[in-house]
Amino acid sequence: MGDLVTYRALPTNSVDYIDPFLFLNHHGPQVYKPNNYGLPFGPHPHRGFETLTFILDGDIMHQDTGGGKDVIEAGGVQWMTAGSGLIHAEVSSDKFKKEGGPLEILQLWFNLPAKHKMAKPNYIGLQQDAIPSVEENNGKVKVNVISGNWRETKGPIPSVSDIHMASIELKAGGRFTTTIAADRNIFFYVVRGFVNVNGERAEKLNLVEFANEGEELTVEALEDSYILLGHAQPFNEPVVSHGPFVMNTEEEIHQAFRDYQQGKMGVWE
Known part of the structure; x- marks a missing residue:
């Protein structure tokens, strides 16, 4: 770009x-x-x-x-x-x-x-x-809580869809375990570093995909690392997207373009 x-x-x-x-x-x-x-x-x-x-x-x-x-x-x-x-x-x-x-x-x-x-x-x-943060593992893990909860700490941004999001900084050797309900989908992206996730290795610039088979998530940093971790209940609704619009049907996409062209999303000054 x-x-x-x-x-x-x-x-x-x-x-x-x-x-x-x-x-x-x-x-x-x-x-x-x-x-x-x-x-x-x-x-x-x-x-x-x-x-x-x-x-x-x-x-x-x-x-x-x-x-x-x-x-x-x-x-x-x-x-x-x-x-x-x-x-x-x-x-x-x-x-x-x-x-x-x-x-x-x-x-x-x-x-x-x-x-x-x-x-x-x-x-x-x-x-x-x-942004509130929680330190674990003797300061080797720092969790920046954005939405939802981490342990007893509540994130400052309310999510209408109950999406929990955090960014996590780990020093080499840092380790944490958390529990996420099995019916919730996990978002896990390694921004920097190299980590072990439930026994599997994941390096920077990789997204980790999980099966909904268990509740415990254990992460250990093999070097200084930074990850994004989130989870949410899936909506199980149709996803129809086109460029900057994400709706449920093609007609809703067409309507979005019409509304934009008619100034219903505001006029840029």
Whole structure:
């Protein structure tokens, strides 16, 4: 994407989606020179799903037709519920474009169930210090809780679909065990490093797919690692997507395009 290096972990040739987790783009890691053009994601529409963006390095300047606007820096996250539809842009701040520096950003898309697809759009941006963290294994494991719960710690972002999400930093030798109900689908992506997951090895830039056969998940870092871990009840609904819209039927996709063209998702100023 221009000079942006991107790895797509979902969908792939072997996995369309892990209901309700639809899509993951991993941008970077890379270093931008001073006086760069930054991120290329100018104004574009969305309807029918949610996005969660992790800023590991660099920053994102967000703006949308629902009134959301801010700059989130390294360590922060952005959660946007597109719902009935909006237009948004995700670009680099003027400071980053002028000074350059390291950049690594991941964006994950969650489906919305049919009953929430036309919900009012919403945006939440959190800097790193607003995200609660839990340390385990004598500080070798740090869990950043974004939505849902981790042990007794509740994430700051409410999920209408009961999606639990965390980013987890592990030092070499760090280990944790957690329990996830067998009927919930697991999202597990290795951003950096090399880990053992229930006896199987997984390295960076790999998505791990699970069978719904047990409840215990044990992870051990073979080197310093960073993972995304989430889980959710599958919706078991039809998924019809076209570009920036994710709905349940082809007609709903056509209607989304008509609504966008008629300005019903807002008008970009």
